Amino acid sequence: MNDPSDVLDRASSSPDATGRLSARDRLVIGVLLVSSFVVILNETIMSVALPVLMVDLGVDAAVGQWLTAGFLLTMSVVIPITGFLIRRIPTRTLFGAAMILFSTGTLIAAVAPGFTVLLAGRVIQAGGTAIMLPLLMTTVMTLVPPARRGAVMGNISIVISVAPAIGPTVSGVVLSILGWRYMFWLVLPIALAALLLGLRRISNVGESTSAPIDVPSVVLAALGFGGLVYGLSSVGHSAEGASPVVLWAAFVVGIAGLVAFVARQLVLQRSERALLDLRTFRARTFTVASAMMMLMMATLLGTVVLLPIYLQNVLMLAPLTTGLLLLPGGLLMGVLGPVVGRLYDRFGARALLVPGTIATSAALWSTTLFTSGSSMLQVLGFHLLLSIGLAFVFTPLFTAGLGAVPPHLYSYGSAIFGTTQQLAGAAGVALLVSVLSVRSSALAAEGVSLVEQTAGGVHAAFLVAASLSLLAIVGAFLIRGSASTAGPAVH
Numbered sequence: 001m002n003d004p005s006d007v008l009d010r011a012s013s014s015p016d017a018t019g020r021l022s023a024r025d026r027l028v029i030g031v032l033l034v035s036s037f038v039v040i041l042n043e044t045i046m047s048v049a050l051p052v053l054m055v056d057l058g059v060d061a062a063v064g065q066w067l068t069a070g071f072l073l074t075m076s077v078v079i080p081i082t083g084f085l086i087r088r089i090p091t092r093t094l095f096g097a098a099m100i101l102f103s104t105g106t107l108i109a110a111v112a113p114g115f116t117v118l119l120a121g122r123v124i125q126a127g128g129t130a131i132m133l134p135l136l137m138t139t140v141m142t143l144v145p146p147a148r149r150g151a152v153m154g155n156i157s158i159v160i161s162v163a164p165a166i167g168p169t170v171s172g173v174v175l176s177i178l179g180w181r182y183m184f185w186l187v188l189p190i191a192l193a194a195l196l197l198g199l200r201r202i203s204n205v206g207e208s209t210s211a212p213i214d215v216p217s218v219v220l221a222a223l224g225f226g227g228l229v230y231g232l233s234s235v236g237h238s239a240e241g242a243s244p245v246v247l248w249a250a251f252v253v254g255i256a257g258l259v260a261f262v263a264r265q266l267v268l269q270r271s272e273r274a275l276l277d278l279r280t281f282r283a284r285t286f287t288v289a290s291a292m293m294m295l296m297m298a299t300l301l302g303t304v305v306l307l308p309i310y311l312q313n314v315l316m317l318a319p320l321t322t323g324l325l326l327l328p329g330g331l332l333m334g335v336l337g338p339v340v341g342r343l344y345d346r347f348g349a350r351a352l353l354v355p356g357t358i359a360t361s362a363a364l365w366s367t368t369l370f371t372s373g374s375s376m377l378q379v380l381g382f383h384l385l386l387s388i389g390l391a392f393v394f395t396p397l398f399t400a401g402l403g404a405v406p407p408h409l410y411s412y413g414s415a416i417f418g419t420t421q422q423l424a425g426a427a428g429v430a431l432l433v434s435v436l437s438v439r440s441s442a443l444a445a446e447g448v449s450l451v452e453q454t455a456g457g458v459h460a461a462f463l464v465a466a467s468l469s470l471l472a473i474v475g476a477f478l479i480r481g482s483a484s485t486a487g488p489a490v491h
Contacts, residue, residue, distance in 0.1 A: 025143045028202050032095070032136040033155055035194040038187060039102050039129040040163040041170065042071070046122075049171045049180050056180065057115045067122055069230075069426075074126035076229040076422040080221040080261075080276050082134040083415035084213055090204040094135060099195040102128030106191060110184035121184075133159070134414035141402050141410040147345060149399050154341020157394040158334045166330035168308055172323025214268060217275035220261035225419060227254025232426040276419075277412040280405045285480050286413060289401030290420050292353075292475040296393055297421045298428025299360065299465055303386065305429050306436070306465075310458045311379065314372050314451055325376060329387035336391035341399075349396035353476035356392025361469035363389055367462035372455045393472070400479055432461040 046053075046068045053059075053067065085094055105124030112118035136156060144152045174183050231250035261276075268274040281287050311322045343352060363386035370378070398417070405413045440457035448456070 024201075024203060028091075029136075029140060029143065029152065029155075031194060031198045031202060032132070032139060033159060035095070035099060035191075035198065036132045036136045036156075036159045037163050038190050038194065039098075039125070039132050040159055041167055042106075042122075042125055042129065042187070045167040045171045045183055046071075049175055049183060052175055052180055053115075053118075057118070059115050066119060070119055071122050071126045071129075072422055072426050073226055073229050074123045075130045076225040076419065076426070077222045078127055078130035079134065079415055079418040079422060080225055081213075081218060081415075082131055082418065083277065083412040084275050085131065086135060086138050086411040086414075088213070091135070091139065092199065092202045092204055094131060095198050095202055096195065098128040098131035098135065099191060099198065100128070101125070102132075103188060103191045103195060106184045106188045110181050110188065130418070134411065134418050137398065137402060137414040137417070138411045141414075142407065146403060149403060150344030150395065151338065151341040153399040154338040154344070154395045156337075156398060157340065157391065158337040162330050162334045162337070166327060168304060169323035169327045169330060172319040172321075176318075176320040212273075214264075214273060214275050217261065217264055217268065220257050220264060221275065223253055223257030224261045225254070225258065225423065227251070227257055228423060229426045230254070232423070232430040274412075276415060277409055280409050280413045280416060283404040284478075285404035286401045288475050288478045289397045289404075290416060292357075292393070292472050292479075293397050293401070293417060294420050294424035294427075295468060295472045295475070296360070296390060296397070298424040298431070299364065299469060300390060300428075301425040302428035302432040302461075302465055306432055306458055306461055307379070307383070309436070309454065310370065313454045314458065315374065315376070315379075317376070325380060326383060328380065329383040332384060332387045333391045336388065337395065340391055340395045344396050344399055349400035349479045350476065352392045352396045353479055354473070356389050356396070357469070357472040357476045358389070359385055360389030360393060361466065361473055364462060364466035364469050368459060368466060370455070370459060370462070372451050396479070404480070428465075432465060435461040435464050 050067070089097075102125050105121045105126070105128065107121075108124060109118050109121030112121055136159070140149070140152050140156065171183060174180075174186065227250050231247055231254055262278065265274045265276055265278050269277045269279060281290075307326065308319075308322050311317045311325065312319065317325070340352060363382050366382050366385070370382075401417065402410060402413045436454075436457035438457075439460035440453040443453040443456045
């Protein structure tokens with residue numbers, strides 16, 4: 001049962017007649033935004049640091065890559081459970097648990113004496129990270145009236161897109177000035193400050209339920225989503241010695257677990273006991289938005305992996321230069337997020353999605369012109385155009401997609417968005433890295449130089465990404481034009 005003071009807080013913090021949020025609601029959302037940005041930044045912060053860590057900790061690439069893959073794997077297992085957790089546990093308590101997990105993992109990683117302890121810290125970090133974004137989105141959808149959701153979701157898009165995008169930049173700067181441990185030491189006080197502020201100021205949102213958790217669903221979710229992400233992450237690094245038997249076993253377990261999980265949820269949701277209620281997919285706008293979000297996240301995270309490889313191994317740029325070159329695009333996404341949110345409130349989703357997906361696709365097609373002699377200006381132009389396109393895509397997808405489901409399914413919709421993003425991110429990285437590896441190997445057999453091998457592999461990978469981006473343009477025309485016309489209709 002919620003504290004009576006929380007009920008009074010919610011009553012006094014309702015939006016006024018103009019739809020403006022109260023100071024308390026703005027504070028709740030603000031603390032969740034800052035906290036989510038800090039925790040999600042860690043999803044890609046390892047990409048530039050991996051070569052340094054391999055030398056310092058004495059591990060090879062096949063082992064070291066699990067600092068990122070293990071993070072994604074943990075996220076994919078925990079996120080499907082967050083829909084239940086948000087409905088069952090009061091907001092303040094769940095926020096505290098998430099930030100304590102993240103802070104504990106950050107501290108363990110900072111003092112880790114070896115690879116195993118560092119990996120354990122990353123896994124604990126991911127447990128907290130997995131809870132934060134669904135909690136943020138569900139809170140926003142509950143507190144913010146439909147007429148202002150675009151503006152607030154614009155701020156969330158900063159968390160979704162900018163945090164992973166600037167992860168390599170932050171990593172490159174810290175590595176060039178300090179050591180890899182400072183990637184964690186610098187984050188820890190910010191996380192602790194957000195934890196203390198949140199525990200003091202955050203009020204509980206919505207009414208908690210007392211429904212028991214379905215343990216078989218948790219096990220099936222872990223096997224299904226965990227197996228698929230494990231397999232996809234391993235495919236991307238198959239060139240470093242991943243066993244084909246292990247890969248196929250992971251996919252078989254993942255697919256079988258996912259099928260069984262879906263079948264069980266379809267039965268349990270009839271009595272409101274589902275771990276992840278799949279009735280959200282009855283809303284066409286939510287389904288299309290989920291599919292498009294998967295394409296965009298695969299593109300974003302795949303690009304985050306490919307660009308440093310191209311810049312450092314083909315153009316021979318230093319890690320710091322690589323990070324700084326990618327910084328303007330990340331900052332541009334941050335600047336455009338609130339602007340796109342206000343445009344959404346005025347013009348609706350389709351008016352933004354169509355030009356956004358076209359710009360994203362045009363940027364990706366421009367990468368097919370990259371060679372071993374391309375200039376940094378050419379790469380910067382691509383990254384800026386890609387950032388503009390993605391900025392015009394993320395906010396409309398989140399706002400229109402979640403706005404299309406009824407309020408009692410917001411927590412499940414948020415969890416589904418988060419889960420599919422992790423699957424898409426792992427799939428995008430696996431696909432593009434695999435294409436790069438296959439093409440590079442083919443060029444090696446022709447006797448070309450190592451630089452030309454990598455350049456050719458990157459060209460082939462970006463060609464695949466550009467081709468997939470055409471599907472997003474089609475999906476943009478399927479999203480309802482206005483948030484107000486795509487209201488909840490699922491029961």
